[in-house]
Amino acid sequence: MGTVTTFDPVTEHERARAALAAAIPRLVGLLRAVPDPDAGSGVPAWSVGDVGAHLAAVYLAYTSLVSPDEAVDWDGVLPSGGGTFVERITAMNARSVELFGGAERAKAADFVAERGETFLRVTEGLAPDAPVSAPWYGDVPFTLATVTGLMLSETLVHGLDIARGARLPWPIGDDEASLVVGQSMPTMMAAALDPARARGVSIAFDLVIEGGPRLAVVIDDGTATVTRDAPPRAYDCRIVAAPTTFLLVAFRRTPIWKAVASGRMRAGGRKPWLAMRLGRLIAGP
Numbered sequence: 001m002g003t004v005t006t007f008d009p010v011t012e013h014e015r016a017r018a019a020l021a022a023a024i025p026r027l028v029g030l031l032r033a034v035p036d037p038d039a040g041s042g043v044p045a046w047s048v049g050d051v052g053a054h055l056a057a058v059y060l061a062y063t064s065l066v067s068p069d070e071a072v073d074w075d076g077v078l079p080s081g082g083g084t085f086v087e088r089i090t091a092m093n094a095r096s097v098e099l100f101g102g103a104e105r106a107k108a109a110d111f112v113a114e115r116g117e118t119f120l121r122v123t124e125g126l127a128p129d130a131p132v133s134a135p136w137y138g139d140v141p142f143t144l145a146t147v148t149g150l151m152l153s154e155t156l157v158h159g160l161d162i163a164r165g166a167r168l169p170w171p172i173g174d175d176e177a178s179l180v181v182g183q184s185m186p187t188m189m190a191a192a193l194d195p196a197r198a199r200g201v202s203i204a205f206d207l208v209i210e211g212g213p214r215l216a217v218v219i220d221d222g223t224a225t226v227t228r229d230a231p232p233r234a235y236d237c238r239i240v241a242a243p244t245t246f247l248l249v250a251f252r253r254t255p256i257w258k259a260v261a262s263g264r265m266r267a268g269g270r271k272p273w274l275a276m277r278l279g280r281l282i283a284g285p
Contacts, residue, residue, distance in 0.1 A: 007182070007213065007229050013128035013145050016152060016179045017120060023155045023176065024116035027055070030159055031109035034166045042161030042253060050097045051161045052108040057096035058154045059115035062147055065132050067122045070115070085138065085191050086283045092136045119151065140191045149183025152176065157251045177243035178212030185250070186215060186226040193224040194283040201281065203274055206235040209243050219281055238269040239278065249279070 037049030046054070064072040100108060128145035156172050163170030198219050205217040216230035241249070245264040248254035256279060259265035267275035 009128050009145065012179065012182055013148060015175075016145070016148050016183045017123075019176050019179050020116070020148060020152045020155065021120055023152060023159070024113065024120075027155050027159050028109045028113045028116075030162055030166075030168060030170065031055075031112065033168060034162060036166070037105065039165045041165035042163075043158075046097065046161075048162050048165040049105050051158050051165075053100035053105050054093065054096045055154065055158050056104075056108040056111045056115075057099045058151070058158075059112050059119070060099070061096075061134075061136070062151050063115045063119045063122075065134055065147060066126075066144070067118055070118065084195075085140075086194070088136060088138060116151075123148070137191065140187065142187065145183045146187045149180050149185075150188070153180040153184055153247070153251075156180065157247070157253060160248075160253060172244050172247065174211065174243040177247040178209055180247055181209050181215075181243060182213035182228065186228055189215075189217060189282050190224045190226045192283050193219065193222075194281055195222045197283075198222045198224065198281050201277075203237065203277065203281075204233065204235045205274075205278055206238040206269065207278075208238065208240045209246055210240065212243050217278065224282075235269055236271045237267060237274040237278075238272075239265065239267055239275050241265040250282075 031052050034048050034052070037047060037052065039048045041048045041051045043051060060070070060072070064070045100111075123144060126144055128143060128148075130144045132142045132144055132147050134140070134142050134147070156176055160170050160172065162168075199222045201219050202221065203219050205215075205219075207215040207217055209215075213228055214230075216225075216227045216233070216235075218225050218227075241259070242264040245254065245259045245262070249256050249259050249265065256265065256276070260267075267273070
């Protein structure tokens with residue numbers, strides 16, 4: 001069933017902050033080491049330079065949410081119209097690449113370093129459950145812990161996208177990946193449910209991250225709830241995964257067949273075959 005650590009939100013958030021503080025200079029060094037910004041990246045539609053521009057926009061966006069001095073007029077930046085959660089994120093991602101173009105791209109590393117330091121400084125000592133409003137996500141209930149986890153996930157996953165294109169090393173540790181899952185995924189998995197595919201579906205997943213969080217993912221007729229360390233209940237399917245493997249599968253950087261073949265992700269429970277449906281029900285841009 002996997003080992004599950006005791007969940008203390010304050011301690012885990014401090015660990016996530018420490019992981020982010022360690023990852024930022026790694027990312028800055030990676031951005032500065034890129035030999036060819038026009039090379040392809042781990043994101044098929046983007047070059048390495050595009051990913052760097054996206055990361056600069058991400059650091060601008062999340063820092064603006066917590067620092068009055070970095071406020072942004074989001075009405076002039078956000079894509080117009082509503083749309084589903086995935087449609088909004090897809091449009092925002094496309095817009096993010098446009099925010100840092102031309103000569104500004106050469107300054108992406110410096111920008112990430114400065115905004116990363118600002119984010120950590122202004123959020124020091126704040127409660128992890130402090131509410132944060134992120135306009136591009138719509139009405140999704142965000143907390144500071146969610147935002148910290150998202151900054152760490154963007155840093156780790158897009159750092160890998162850059163490293164793959166630039167042919168540079170970029171290790172992602174299981175401790176880092178586990179923090180991303182615990183801090184941000186309960187909120188983001190519920191928000192990213194594909195309501196059309198989930199209509200009429202009733203499945204309870206027991207998602208066990210080895211050495212890390214345990215999530216109860218319950219899908220019920222077009223809605224999803226994701227709960228940390230939920231009380232005992234009956235599940236249809238149990239998924240046990242190594243932290244980094246799950247992170248990369250969740251962000252579609254590693255195919256699930258490869259994770260299963262390596263033994264780093266496995267399914268069990270009454271209906272183990274339902275494991276393949278989780279990735280189709282939880283959408284992604």
